[in-house]
Amino acid sequence: MKELIFNWxxxxxxxxxxxxxxxxxxxxxxxxxxxxxxxxxxxxxxxxSILIWFLTKQVLLAIIKTIALRSKxxxxxxxxxxxxxNSIAHILPLVFMDYLFSIVFFSYPKVLEFVIRINDFxxxxxxxxxxxxxxxAVRVVLEDKPYFSDKPIGxxxxxxxxxxxxxxxxxxxxxxxxxxxxxxxxxxxxxTAILLLVFKDTILGFVGSIQISANDMLRIGDWVTMERYxxxxxxxxxxxxxxxxxxxxxxxxxxxxxxxxxxxxKNWRGMSDSGxxxxxxxxxxxxxxxxxxxxxxxxxLSKTKLLTAFILEQEEAVEQYNxxxxxxxxxxxxxxxxxxxxxxxxxxxxxLKNNTDLNQEMSLMVRQLQxxxxxxxxxLYCFSNTKVWAEYEVVMADIFDHLFxxxxxxxxxxxxxxxxSDLRMLVADKSL
Numbered sequence: 564m565k566e567l568i569f570n571w572x573x574x575x576x577x578x579x580x581x582x583x584x585x586x587x588x589x590x591x592x593x594x595x596x597x598x599x600x601x602x603x604x605x606x607x608x609x610x611x612s613i614l615i616w617f618l619t620k621q622v623l624l625a626i627i628k629t630i631a632l633r634s635k636x637x638x639x640x641x642x643x644x645x646x647x648x649n650s651i652a653h654i655l656p657l658v659f660m661d662y663l664f665s666i667v668f669f670s671y672p673k674v675l676e677f678v679i680r681i682n683d684f685x686x687x688x689x690x691x692x693x694x695x696x697x698x699x700a701v702r703v704v705l706e707d708k709p710y711f712s713d714k715p716i717g718x719x720x721x722x723x724x725x726x727x728x729x730x731x732x733x734x735x736x737x738x739x740x741x742x743x744x745x746x747x748x749x750x751x752x753x754x755t756a757i758l759l760l761v762f763k764d765t766i767l768g769f770v771g772s773i774q775i776s777a778n779d780m781l782r783i784g785d786w787v788t789m790e791r792y793x794x795x796x797x798x799x800x801x802x803x804x805x806x807x808x809x810x811x812x813x814x815x816x817x818x819x820x821x822x823x824x825x826x827x828x829k830n831w832r833g834m835s836d837s838g839x840x841x842x843x844x845x846x847x848x849x850x851x852x853x854x855x856x857x858x859x860x861x862x863x864l865s866k867t868k869l870l871t872a873f874i875l876e877q878e879e880a881v882e883q884y885n886x887x888x889x890x891x892x893x894x895x896x897x898x899x900x901x902x903x904x905x906x907x908x909x910x911x912x913x914x915l916k917n918n919t920d921l922n923q924e925m926s927l928m929v930r931q932l933q934x935x936x937x938x939x940x941x942x943l944y945c946f947s948n949t950k951v952w953a954e955y956e957v958v959m960a961d962i963f964d965h966l967f968x969x970x971x972x973x974x975x976x977x978x979x980x981x982x983x984s985d986l987r988m989l990v991a992d993k994s995l
Contacts, residue, residue, distance in 0.1 A: 608663040616656040624652050637707070641700035650693040657686045683738045691731040698724055714782065715801035718772035718820070722803055725765065764819065768804035771821035781806070781823055786831040792818050794828075811952075839922035839946030840955050846966060847938035847978040848904060855900045860974060864906055869913040877901055907973040908941060911966060915945050920958045922946045938978035 627648050631639035642648060661682050668675035702720040705711045737744045775781045781798060787808060788795045796810035806823065808816045834840055856864070865874045881899045884890075890898035912929045915921055925946040932940035947958045970977055 767821035845942035
């Protein structure tokens with residue numbers, strides 16, 4: 564095509580078609596029309612470029628979109644959605660322009676070198692944009708795969724995009740300055756300290772995401788608690804530099820990725836993967852209401868189905884022990900006798916073991932904690948069958964509703980702080 568155009572121009576100046584191009588450039592008549600020929604060829608190039616762009620963008624791209632939408636694979640649909648083919652469509656016109664510039668500016672070698680450098684810069688830039696859009700589509704495909712659903716795919720894709728972007732930036736600088744890429748690589752080595760300062764968060768995020776993935780510390784969908792950042796919810800996104808946590812109040816907390824390496828946080832995945840969710844709560848018994856169980860209390864409690872067998876066994880064991888040690892006298896304070904708080908603790912244990920809402924295969928116990936000014940804490944330690952938050956709260960509330968209702972049957976009282984109404988009643992009693 565180039566030779567045809569040059570031969571056509573030669574015919575206007577009676578120059579033999581087989582003559583070299585230098586003869587045309589040295590022709591005085593041609594030199595007087597040189598600018599006009601350049602403008603004419605530039606207009607022709609513009610028309611041809613627009614035509615090529617139209618065919619590529621409107622026709623070829625429409626065909627590709629139709630084929631992609633009709634196929635069963637999801638990747639090509641995402642490539643259309645992410646406008647990958649739109650960016651690819653610009654490459655063909657730019658490549659043709661590279662060739663057409665050599666025809667338009669053949670009389671101006673310096674201008675030709677400049678415009679080709681700019682055009683090559685645009686070609687490399689379009690390729691970079693296309694690769695980034697392709698990686699965006701790949702990210703969506705991988706995140707939809709069950710195996711990768713809880714993996715930090717976003718961090719991996721961002722890392723790849725960062726590396727590719729750095730490589731292409733070096734290529735772009737090399738194209739626009741006509742310098743070797745090695746020149747910029749050595750310059751980057753000299754600017755290492757500045758680069759470390761500028762890309763500190765990115766580098767830390769990259770290191771953090773690698774460690775998080777390698778040690779399986781965090782997955783998408785994990786329930787995490789990080790008090791320093793006020794985060795308490797589910798991980799919805801893991802990026803190169805940040806982790807997004809959707810709190811239970813639907814707010815979103817953004818945390819630097821590296822903070823999950825440098826700071827402490829609680830991951831509830833172990834609970835989610837286990838057979839239940841832990842219940843660890845206590846009620847405080849007034850110490851002044853703790854006493855030995857008398858015959859009347861034992862007779863009343865023995866009618867309770869959960870305690871009948873236990874009370875009978877304990878009475879026999881206590882009587883036998885006291886006989887063996889000569890402690891049958893009622894004044895022997897060191898004699899073995901059941902207490903109301905001991906019976907209550909045993910009742911709570913039997914009650915939990917017969918509760919179908921609790922996981923009987925996991926730890927279950929009722930224990931006393933250190934007494935304090937608020938009384939004697941009786942702690943329940945067990946696991947519910949359900950791990951759903953709302954259902955778990957119902958199970959725990961039902962248990963303590965029952966215990967608060969039956970504690971007085973053991974002639975015990977639950978500790979409660981003094982309130983204003985208590986003080987008013989005390990003052991009223993004294994006034995009477």
